[in-house]
Amino acid sequence: MMLVAVYGHTPYATTWEGQRVSTSPTALKRWIAGELTRLRERNGITRAEAAKAIHGSIQNIGHFEVGRRMPQPLELETLLRFYGAPDRVDFFLSLRDRSRKSTDWWIRFDSEDALPEYLKLFLGVETMADKIESWDTHLVPGLFQTRAYADAIIRGGAPKLRKKDRERRVELRMARQQEVLGSGRAPAVHAIISEASLRYLNGGREVQTEQLASLLEWNEQPNIEIRVLPFEEGLLAGVDGAFMLLTYPPEFDHELGTAYVENRIEVLYYEQPSAVAPFRAAFDELKVKALKSSDSNDLIKRALEEHA
Template structure:
């Protein structure tokens, strides 16, 4: 599949998501699956929520039950890779400092770094993949619930910069990144005026990349479909047969939407935001206009 997925957390998610999806699509119960592999229903549940990886034999039996024996070799390869290696963010994973990398954010970081397309809507701030270190630091300071030490702030900023390298500078073919950003987010006073101007200048440079597209939703657009909040839509390699997922982040957890009806709702929201926002070719002039007015 081109550049092979490297992050075990993402690989494990694809395995348990596929096993659950196929079982539900074929109309089998967990009891049916348990009988096929001579195991308990609890074991099948563990496989489907990611608490435990299946053995190669159990995986083969389940895929045969679900009518896709031709996928056995592919997913056994994923299983083998899921059992070795480590996620790119592991060096930031300190047991004593979950504030830098909370457990609920790890899955998203792994999946984002494997996505072939990253789309989304940003209502309040420039998205993390596009932030400069100075802008990121200003946001970390402003959004922190607790007082942070200088080292804690630096670790969070370092994680964000590493995330950008893993996604935007990925070896092989980088993902298509398409974001709609509200004009108010571009005008947000983050740090001082030099920080804000530096961030907008960085956005202009990112637009030179063929895989990066930004649209601006002007304040004059008035009411829009993005009032419910910012989100990211991740799409994955076609050979995974994964419909993708939507991620929304809060102060206490990540929310993931992956049911067909949920994905269709968010796809409609994105389509409307694309239509309401200024066309991509007008983004550079809009950024320069905001820079002059800051």
């Protein structure tokens, strides 16, 4: 298996349940903010009532719930007990402490050209997931892209980008691959790709051939499953665009997780169970239609021979 070089420290810490949990401050602060909102609303408590419980202001509660500011430890403990979740106090406090003592792995790429603001949140959420599921209609997923393939995709998507900025984006993609797949955390990754992803010559025959060979290597990893939806199945109704499903470790108690969708105009994060459920149903249908892993490998090998 070809793996890129390690960049910096691995942003994970072992929980008391033996799971690997991201210490990305961006992801953890956002999660704490979202959970405080969910717990308050689930119990029918207003921001004014929450503010009174901590002898603070409504504005402070608002800051907590959008992640603009973290509650102090006593404020956090008081809110959780007021929201009927005293059993979660130790866990939340440990996450708060972790978020304050760590740094995001992508910090050295933090420039507008290499790392758009929206991508920072995605990278944090992704590193927090213990299961990553994705559907791609015409490209090999970024997590499995070779350096040459990534360069071709980035060049095609932003042809006016300066060479040094393109190279920096490629380096970011390679670092992301290492952080998610090569850090020892080993999340379960289940990717379904359209057969079109195998056929398009992104970067030319040599680049595509190298990429397909790399896919076969990735598919040998015990925590990774790459399956292909063949042309004869057609595109399923309502499943025409790419998306990702990110599921968190059990101790986060986050039901269906997050659905992530990116297009030319915006990126969207769906986290309400009712919004995530259609994506989950679509992915389940794709799993039924896609080739099994061994048959997918056979199709990848045939495409590889045709391109060679």
